[in-house]
Each structure stands twice: as C-alpha cells, then as structure tokens.
Amino acid sequence: MRSRPLPAPRRALVALALAAAVTACSGPPAPPDPGSFAGVGLPGAVTLPDLEIEVDPGVRSSLPERLTGAVNLVFVGYTYCPDICPVHLANLGAVLRDLPLEISREVEVAFVTADPARDTHARIDAWLRALDPRFEVKFHGFRPTRDEVNALEDALGIPRSVVDPEGADGEYFVAHAGQVIAFDEAGRARAAYPWGIRQRDWHADLPRLVRGEWPPLGDDSAAELR
Amino acid sequence: MVQWWCAAQGVPWRWRWQPYPGVWAFCLALVVLWARMRARWPGPEETRRRAAIYLSGVGTLWIALDWPVGALGAGYLASVHMVQYLLIALVAPPLLLIGTPRGAFRALVSGPLGGVVWTLTHPLVSISLFVSIMGVTHWPWLVDTWMATQLGSFGLDLLWLLSGIVFWWPVVAPEPTRAWLTDGARIGYLIAATLVNTGVFAYLTFADFPLYATYELAPPVGSLSSQDDQLVAGLLMKVGGAPIIWTAITILFFRAYIRSDSLGPRERLSIPTEGRTPDGRASNGRASNGRTARIGVVLMTAGLPLATACGAERAGPGPAEAEWIAAGPIEVSDARVGLPPLPERAALYVDLRASGAPLRLTGVSSPDAARASLHTSSAGGSMMRMTPVEALDLPTDSVVALAPGGMHIMLEGLVRPLAVGDSVRAVLTFADGRTAPIAAAVVALEAVERARR
Numbered sequence: 001m002r003s004r005p006l007p008a009p010r011r012a013l014v015a016l017a018l019a020a021a022v023t024a025c026s027g028p029p030a031p032p033d034p035g036s037f038a039g040v041g042l043p044g045a046v047t048l049p050d051l052e053i054e055v056d057p058g059v060r061s062s063l064p065e066r067l068t069g070a071v072n073l074v075f076v077g078y079t080y081c082p083d084i085c086p087v088h089l090a091n092l093g094a095v096l097r098d099l100p101l102e103i104s105r106e107v108e109v110a111f112v113t114a115d116p117a118r119d120t121h122a123r124i125d126a127w128l129r130a131l132d133p134r135f136e137v138k139f140h141g142f143r144p145t146r147d148e149v150n151a152l153e154d155a156l157g158i159p160r161s162v163v164d165p166e167g168a169d170g171e172y173f174v175a176h177a178g179q180v181i182a183f184d185e186a187g188r189a190r191a192a193y194p195w196g197i198r199q200r201d202w203h204a205d206l207p208r209l210v211r212g213e214w215p216p217l218g219d220d221s222a223a224e225l226r
Numbered sequence: 227m228v229q230w231w232c233a234a235q236g237v238p239w240r241w242r243w244q245p246y247p248g249v250w251a252f253c254l255a256l257v258v259l260w261a262r263m264r265a266r267w268p269g270p271e272e273t274r275r276r277a278a279i280y281l282s283g284v285g286t287l288w289i290a291l292d293w294p295v296g297a298l299g300a301g302y303l304a305s306v307h308m309v310q311y312l313l314i315a316l317v318a319p320p321l322l323l324i325g326t327p328r329g330a331f332r333a334l335v336s337g338p339l340g341g342v343v344w345t346l347t348h349p350l351v352s353i354s355l356f357v358s359i360m361g362v363t364h365w366p367w368l369v370d371t372w373m374a375t376q377l378g379s380f381g382l383d384l385l386w387l388l389s390g391i392v393f394w395w396p397v398v399a400p401e402p403t404r405a406w407l408t409d410g411a412r413i414g415y416l417i418a419a420t421l422v423n424t425g426v427f428a429y430l431t432f433a434d435f436p437l438y439a440t441y442e443l444a445p446p447v448g449s450l451s452s453q454d455d456q457l458v459a460g461l462l463m464k465v466g467g468a469p470i471i472w473t474a475i476t477i478l479f480f481r482a483y484i485r486s487d488s489l490g491p492r493e494r495l496s497i498p499t500e501g502r503t504p505d506g507r508a509s510n511g512r513a514s515n516g517r518t519a520r521i522g523v524v525l526m527t528a529g530l531p532l533a534t535a536c537g538a539e540r541a542g543p544g545p546a547e548a549e550w551i552a553a554g555p556i557e558v559s560d561a562r563v564g565l566p567p568l569p570e571r572a573a574l575y576v577d578l579r580a581s582g583a584p585l586r587l588t589g590v591s592s593p594d595a596a597r598a599s600l601h602t603s604s605a606g607g608s609m610m611r612m613t614p615v616e617a618l619d620l621p622t623d624s625v626v627a628l629a630p631g632g633m634h635i636m637l638e639g640l641v642r643p644l645a646v647g648d649s650v651r652a653v654l655t656f657a658d659g660r661t662a663p664i665a666a667a668v669v670a671l672e673a674v675e676r677a678r679r
Binding site for chain 1: 567568573597612614636
C-alpha cells in the first residue's frame with residue numbers, strides 16, 4: 001500500500017463518515033423495559049371461582065377444575081359481539097400460536113359467554129375453532145346461565161354483564177367487562193389485561209407470566225377490575 | 227388513480243397495471259443524462275457494449291421501481307421489497323458505473339467535488355456507508371415510517387441507489403484510483419461485504435414475529451403469511467445477495483489471473499493513465515466538464531426534482547401516512563373488515579374525513595349485508611357496551627377514525643361468507659342526501675387493530 005497522508009479536511013471527513021456509520025448502526029429500537037409489564041398487577045385475593053358451570057351439553061364443571069395451566073386467562077364475552085371480544089381473543093390467539101410451545105402449552109384461555117340464550121355449546125365451539133382453526137390454543141368454552149354468569153362476575157370482582165333491550169330487528173347486545181384476567185397456577189388472580197392490549201404486549205408478558213414473574217401491584221390495581 | 231412512487235394503500239393487491247410516472251421520469255432522466263455525458267465526452271472507450279451495460283442498469287432500476295415489483299415491494303411483501311433492494315443497491319449501480327462515460331468520472335474528480343468523491347470512495351468509508359445504510363434501511367421503525375409516504379418511499383430507493391453507487395465505486399469505477407487497490411484487494415473488499423449482510427439476514431430470518439408493520443398489516447397476497455414472507459426476505463438477502471457479489475469476485479479473479487502480474491493495477495483496469503497527478507487524479511479536466519458531471523451526479527443521487535415534487539403533491543394536504551381515496555363528498559382511508567369468527571356479524575373500520583364542507587353521517591347500508599348500522603363500543607370503567615350511533619359529524623379539518631374499541635359500522639346478515647382478501651362494500655349516507663361508496667378489505671381479525679399505517 002502506498003502511503004499517502006490525507007489532508008486534514010479529508011481526514012475529518014473520513015472520521016465523520018465513520019462516526020456516522022457507527023452511530024447509525026447502533027440505531028435499532030431499544031428493547032422494552034424489562035421491569036415493566038403491559039398487564040396491571042392484582043393482589044391475588046381473588047381466586048378462580050369454584051362455581052359449577054355447564055361446559056358441554058349436560059356436563060358441569062368449574063373454572064379451577066378445567067384450567068390447569070401455569071397461566072390461566074379468563075374472559076367474559078359473547079359470540080355475537082362484533083367488535084371487542086373477537087379482536088381481543090384473536091390477538092391473544094395469534095400470539096399464543098407464535099410463542100414457543102413450552103410457553104404456549106402452559107397458557108389456557110377460558111371464554112365464558114354472557115349470552116347463554118344465543119350462545120349454544122355448538123356455537124361457542126365453532127366460534128373458538130374459527131379463532132384457532134388448528135387447535136393450537138388451549139381454549140375452554142363455558143356456558144353459565146345468566147344468574148350464574150353474574151355470580152361468577154361478582155366472584156371475579158368485575159362488573160356484572162347486562163343484556164341490553166332488543167332492537168327493532170330482534171337483535172340485542174350484551175354489555176360486559178372488557179379485560180382478560182390472568183390467574184396463576186394456584187388459581188389466584190394476579191394480573192388484568194384491559195381492552196387495548198396489543199399483540200406485542202402479550203408477546204412480552206406471557207413468557208414471563210409462565211416463568212412465574214407477575215406484574216407488581218400498581219396504584220390503580222384495586223380499581224382496575226371495576 | 228395515478229401512482230407516482232409507492233402503492234401502500236391498504237387495499238387488496240390486484241394484478242392490474244398502474245402507471246408510475248415518477249419512476250418513468252426518473253429512469254428517462256438517467257438515460258438523458260447518459261446521452262448528454264456521452265455527447266460531451268466521446269472517445270474510443272465509449273463502446274456499444276458499455277452503452278448496453280449502462281442501459282441495462284437503467285432497465286434494472288426500472289424493473290425494480292415500476293409496477294408490479296415497485297408496488298408489491300412498497301406495500302405488500304417484504305420479500306419483494308428485498309428483491310428491490312438487491313436490484314437497486316447491488317445490481318444497478320455497478321452497471322451504471324461501468325457504463326458511465328469515462329470522461330465524466332475524470333471531470334468529476336478534477337472538479338470541486340473531487341475531494342468529497344475521493345473520501346467517500348475510500349473502501350473503508352464506502353463499505354461503512356453501505357453497511358450502515360443496509361442496516362438502517364431495514365430497521366423496522368424507519369421502514370414503517372418512510373414507506374408510508376411517497377416521498378419516504380422514494381427517499382429509501384434513492385438511499386439504496388446511493389449506497390450501492392458508493393459501495394461499487396472502488397470496485398468498478400475508473401476514478402479516482404488508489405494504487406494499492408488491486409484486483410486482489412477488491413476481492414477482499416467484496417468478500418467482506420458478503421459477510422456483513424449476514425447480520426440483516428439473521429435479523430429477518432430468525433425474528434420471532436413479523437418486524438415490519440407495513441408488511442405484517444398489508445392485505446395478504448396469495449397465501450403467504452407475513453412471517454414466511456419475512457423469512458423469504460431474509461433468505462433472499464443471503465442467497466440472493468451472495469451470487470451477485472460472488473459474480474463480481476469471480477470476474478475480478480479471472481481478470482487478475484489472465485492479466486500478467488507485470489502490469490500495474492491501473493493497466494489491469496485498462497484505463498489510460500496519461501495526464502494524471504501522482505495521486506491518480508486527472509489534472510487536465512475543464513471546469514465546465516466538472517460542472518456537467520456534478521449536475522449528473524446530483525441528478526443521479528439527489529433525485530429528480532420532478533419526481534419528488536409529484537410525490538409530495540400526491541401525498542396531499544392531510545396526514546401523509548395514509549392513502550386517501552375520494553368517495554363522493556368525503557375521503558376514506560384504510561377501510562377494513564375483520565374476518566368474523568362466525569358469519570353473522572362483522573365490523574367495518576375506516577378513517578373518514580370530509581373533503582369539502584363539514585358533513586353529518588346519518589346512515590349506512592351495504593349491498594353485501596342485510597343490515598348495516600353505525601355503533602360505538604363505549605367503556606364505562608372496564609365495562610364495554612355497544613350503542614347505536616344516530617349521526618356522526620365529520621368536520622373538514624380532522625380525521626374521524628372508526629376503530630376497534632370505538633366506532634364501527636356493524637354488518638349483519640352477510641350475503642356470502644367472507645374470506646381474507648375479499649372486498650366488502652358499504653354506502654354512507656349524509657344528512658344532505660349525498661352518498662359515499664366505500665370498499666373495505668377483509669383482513670384477519672388479529673390484523674384489524676394494527677392495520678392502520
């Protein structure tokens with residue numbers, strides 16, 4: 001190599017270009033704060049309600065009997081819900097399909113209908129199947145009566161669902177709590193995931209919940225479920 | 227609708243040709259520029275073969291930027307986006323550089339920009355720039371932000387071309403020459419480059435979930451999932467980029483082998499050496515030559531003002547991120563329907579804005595559903611409740627977004643089962659009697675929320 005010292009302005013330019021290159025390389029987004037969770041911590045005072053509910057035609061069981069994962073997620077909704085219920089659960093399902101099996105197999109999801117009049121077992125099954133066509137998510141369908149669902153909601157500490165009056169076309173809506181409640185292996189409610197949780201939030205939180213790391217209690221933890 | 231540069235519209239992909247005048251103008255400008263340089267600096271070296279090489283470089287750019295590759299890469303498939311990268315940054319630049327008249331290089335390096343060119347084309351600087359631009363332009367935030375606008379999409383293409391020109395310059399350009407940059411050193415330089423794209427390859431291939439919102443949330447093309455699409459993109463970076471660089475390495479190797487070692491590096495490149503100062507730069511270039519060459523480089527690298535201006539104009543006065551489609555008295559963007567788990571009810575989401583006077587939306591209907599109505603999901607505490615909306619005001623100065631967890635158009639009694647990629651029609655009726663027809667793309671339910679760009 002022929003040595004040929006660069007004039008000062010050129011040396012500066014080279015240095016500048018290299019510095020720019022190095023700075024640019026360190027640009028990618030910082031990982032989310034490892035200490036924070038998307039879910040809101042709950043004190044664990046609420047446990048999976050030991051109420052007998054119909055899980056299949058003529059078969060009664062309970063949430064604690066059916067949910068045996070390291071993380072058990074409970075959501076109350078209805079299959080005619082056009083907006084929040086399917087999107088919330090579809091996001092969750094997409095993430096569970098994506099997570100490694102050793103994580104996803106530890107997560108079970110209970111869908112409790114608040115609309116037993118229209119949500120037959122066949123319908124609940126079909127709805128969950130559409131959200132999870134290849135049986136990759138451990139979904140459980142529960143079909144309590146209206147009285148049972150309200151008792152369950154009381155036990156969970158969430159507001160009671162309400163069947164709205166029928167419209168002119170005979171259709172009606174059901175108002176219901178929007179969050180998914182996460183229970184640990186022992187069946188204690190440890191976190192709430194309100195509507196608005198993104199796929200990337202589930203993706204960050206679920207593996208940690210499976211490993212037994214739960215969100216710390218926040219200032220608003222007590223009020224969260226209401 | 228005329229497309230200037232990008233096609234990220236959020237509508238299902240169609241194999242229907244669309245004009246890209248900005249791309250044509252850009253490619254035409256490159257040809258015109260070449261013709262002028264050729265007229266200005268004729269010579270025995272300016273063979274038909276080199277003309278063909280230059281034009282094939284322009285042709286490569288044209289294929290990469292025009293419909294359908296340009297449109298698919300801009301808004302639908304990460305893998306096609308990667309093909310664009312390979313064509314723009316790795317294939318087109320060496321062809322353009324080899325075909326550019328030699329006189330233009332000499333004029334450029336003897337002009338006022340000579341020092342900058344000398345610095346930028348130092349192999350250490352050029353490879354650093356190339357690697358940085360490769361890394362940064364595949365960074366999800368930048369891709370998702372830039373690709374959402376015509377200008378950003380154009381800027382990304384330009385940055386790739388620029389990085390490719392700088393990267394290939396030490397390998398194929400005749401000027402400025404460095405005595406120590408032998409064919410052997412060039413081979414080393416290229417081998418180093420084959421190693422660095424492994425980073426981007428690994429980043430894309432081994433990612434746990436889709437990295438780019440642009441492609442994750444794009445209406446799907448065929449049955450390729452966004453994760454697989456990204457995997458293909460990562461593999462393309464590796465198995466597609468390597469052959470290009472290895473071809474160049476092979477050519478350099480055989481050239482070095484065939485030519486005798488008694489020849490100096492400059493002779494190996496068959497570049498006349500008379501009239502140079504010892505540092506290898508031409509000493510007899512005329513100032514006007516330098517200026518024309520500078521204009522050429524500015525055009526090639528800074529982009530054609532026409533294309534840029536057109537892109538900006540196309541983006542319109544509103545938020546530049548979204549593609550707005552005129553529908554009667556309003557404009558709509560990102561109309562989408564989440565594929566419902568069961569077919570009775572589906573929700574249609576869309577962004578609306580009045581294009582003229584403020585409007586009052588009072589009714590919805592759909593030829594694809596028995597009933598259509600406007601609802602809002604409202605939250606009181608954690609309680610979610612569905613409420614019919616009688617009327618919705620659309621001011622002229624802001625966007626009204628119908629989005630999950632808020633307002634939506636509920637479709638009941640769908641006349642046929644939906645599938646991802648279908649289109650669902652709806653007609654909005656306003657208080658003054660005017661109507662706006664809209665078409666919404668059916669997307670996977672989990673894509674509904676993030677389908678907004």
